[in-house]
Amino acid sequence: MDDALLRRAQELLAALIAFDTVSDRSNLACIDFIEDTLKLAGARTWRAPNAAGDKAALLAMFGPPVEGGVVLSGHTDVVPVVGQAWSGDPFALRRVGDRLVGRGACDMKGFLAGALAAAERFGGAGLKRPILQAFSYDEETTCLGSLDLIALFGAALPRPGLAIVGEPTGLDVADSHKGVATFLTRVEGRAAHSSKPSLGADAVGVACDIGAEIARLGRAREAGAGDPRFDPPHSTFHVGIVRGGEAVNVLAAECLLRWEFRALPGETAADANAEVRRFIDTVARPRLGRWIGDVDIVTTMEIDVPALKPTEGGPGRALALGLARRNATVAASFASEAGHFQRAGIETFLCGPGSIAQAHQPDEFVTIDQMAGLLAFLGRLWETMAL
Numbered sequence: 001m002d003d004a005l006l007r008r009a010q011e012l013l014a015a016l017i018a019f020d021t022v023s024d025r026s027n028l029a030c031i032d033f034i035e036d037t038l039k040l041a042g043a044r045t046w047r048a049p050n051a052a053g054d055k056a057a058l059l060a061m062f063g064p065p066v067e068g069g070v071v072l073s074g075h076t077d078v079v080p081v082v083g084q085a086w087s088g089d090p091f092a093l094r095r096v097g098d099r100l101v102g103r104g105a106c107d108m109k110g111f112l113a114g115a116l117a118a119a120e121r122f123g124g125a126g127l128k129r130p131i132l133q134a135f136s137y138d139e140e141t142t143c144l145g146s147l148d149l150i151a152l153f154g155a156a157l158p159r160p161g162l163a164i165v166g167e168p169t170g171l172d173v174a175d176s177h178k179g180v181a182t183f184l185t186r187v188e189g190r191a192a193h194s195s196k197p198s199l200g201a202d203a204v205g206v207a208c209d210i211g212a213e214i215a216r217l218g219r220a221r222e223a224g225a226g227d228p229r230f231d232p233p234h235s236t237f238h239v240g241i242v243r244g245g246e247a248v249n250v251l252a253a254e255c256l257l258r259w260e261f262r263a264l265p266g267e268t269a270a271d272a273n274a275e276v277r278r279f280i281d282t283v284a285r286p287r288l289g290r291w292i293g294d295v296d297i298v299t300t301m302e303i304d305v306p307a308l309k310p311t312e313g314g315p316g317r318a319l320a321l322g323l324a325r326r327n328a329t330v331a332a333s334f335a336s337e338a339g340h341f342q343r344a345g346i347e348t349f350l351c352g353p354g355s356i357a358q359a360h361q362p363d364e365f366v367t368i369d370q371m372a373g374l375l376a377f378l379g380r381l382w383e384t385m386a387l
Contacts, residue, residue, distance in 0.1 A: 005117055005375055006368070010100065012037070013113035013371075014093035016076075017102035023077040023141045026054040030076050034058060034135055037116050042123030043133070046156070048148035055137040059149045061157070062119065063127030063385065068161040070319075070381060071132045071153075071346070073146065073337060074112045075139030078104040084362035099365040106354025110366035111166030111374065114353065118378035125382045132160060139337055143305040146337045150344045162316035163341040166352030167332070168359055168366075171373045173320045174350035175329035177336060178230065179307035181269030182260045185210060185276075185299045187244070189288055191253040198291040200251040204244045206288040206297070207255035211239045213279045214259055217272075227264050229331035236262045237272065258302075262335070265309040269301060306339030308332075308348060316347035323380045324351055332356070351377070 019030035035045050035058055043060035050056065063069065081090040081103055088094050090103040100110070115133055122131055137145035153159045167174075187207045192200025218237035226233035237259065244255025261272035280297050289295040310329070311317070321327065332350055341348040353370035 006372055009113050009117035009371055009375060012116045013100060013105065013109060016109040016113055017093045017104055018091055020091050021077050022080050023138055027076045027137050028054065028056060031056050031058050031135065034116065038119055038133065041120045043119065046152060050137065055145070057137055057145050057149050058135040059152060060133045061130050062122035063130035065158055066129060067158045069130035069132055069158065070385065071134055071160045071163040072115045072166065073134040073163055073341065074108045074115065074166045075136045075145065075337065077137050077140050079140050079360045086362045098368045100368065100371070101363050101365045103364060105364050106168040106366040107359035107364065108166055108168065108352055110354055110371060111352040114371060114374040114378060118375060118382065122382055125386050127382065127385045128387065129385045131382065131385055136337060142303050143335065143337050143340065146340055150340055153344060153346065160346055162319060163346045163348040164320065165336055165338040165341065165348065165350050167336045167350045168352050168354035168356050169330065169332060169350050170355055171324055171351060171353055171370060171377065172330045173324045173326050174332040175310040175317065176265050177308040177332040177334060177338060177350065179263040179269070179339060180260060180305045180335040181272065181301055182258065182303045183273065183299055183301050185257040185259065185297065187255045187288065188296045189251065189253055190292055190295065192251045194249045194251055197251060201288050201292055201295045202251040203255040204252040206284050207242060207244060207257050209287065210280060210284050211242060211257055214239050214276060217275055230264065230333050235264045235267050263307055265307040269304045273299065273301060305335045306343055308338040308342055311347060314347045316349065320349045320351060323377050
């Protein structure tokens with residue numbers, strides 16, 4: 001391993017972690033730094049700002065504008081640190097033994113730092129096919145920040161043959177992951193004194209019924225065969241937020257449920273929504289309006305992140321496994337932007353340093369060995385793309 005390159009990756013990781021890019025904040029200063037670094041290395045760059053103008057995604061390309069390139073993709077945003085017991089400043093990289101500690105170290109600024117360090121050598125690598133780097137925003141909240149970049153492929157830019165999304169997999173190659181969809185169900189009833197329930201419509205009570213049905217659907221999935229490649233091996237339902245009511249002796253006029261469905265490849269958000277809607281239409285809505293009319297239950301899908309589905313026989317699989325020095329692929333139980341790349345017709349895999357068990361945790365870290373392994377992976381990539 002090139003010690004100078006590893007030191008440079010650590011310097012870049014320290015710089016990236018110093019940018020507080022929690023998802024509810026701007027990432028522009030971080031994107032400015034990344035773009036400046038890439039331009040100095042000889043990259044051509046394209047920006048894709050969000051509608052508010054306070055965030056942007058970035059795409060960079062090394063090598064000729066031809067089909068069959070490889071995209072290295074990662075997100076710049078991180079999750080909050082509020083309420084977590086960090087042993088030091090989360091936004092100042094620290095080395096503790098063989099660990100590099102800081103918010104985003106494994107999820108996923110470690111991957112970004114390695115890609116930037118390697119990029120400083122891509123410009124002189126004599127590439128025959130392009131290496132592209134994509135940096136998105138809002139992956140931790142909506143997974144929508146990469147879509148404007150993906151839309152460039154096959155339009156303004158040649159379509160790549162392979163996308164590597166650098167989520168933490170311990171540098172294993174994941175060919176599939178679950179999808180995730182989030183929903184808001186609004187129960188609209190009518191307030192009344194709890195001693196006279198026939199004068200109102202109890203939104204909280206019916207919302208609790210819906211939540212119980214969602215939990216039952218989840219237990220039914222647990223009892224099924226599932227897919228042993230995933231942990232857990234089945235699709236999951238979860239109610240995360242229930243909000244409603246003004247007083248214990250008042251029937252609530254409104255109650256909100258926010259819930260999610262994490263789907264195995266082959267299941268969809270529409271499947272889950274249809275199951276919940278059947279209960280709402282046949283049980284919950286009649287129960288809510290059994291004494292009065294003018295009530296309603298409305299469900300809105302807020303986010304729909306597609307699953308990554310395994311594909312057989314594509315050239316990208318052999319390339320990804322060869323670069324990672326792995327013999328077989330694995331599956332990931334979390335969701336990522338990879339499904340969006342696949343939906344756009346690009347063969348896509350996950351492969352990045354660190355463990356998902358460290359992601360979102362206090363004292364999040366990536367190891368020196370994992371960073372070295374990433375740089376070896378990227379070295380093999382630029383050698384392959386120069387052939």
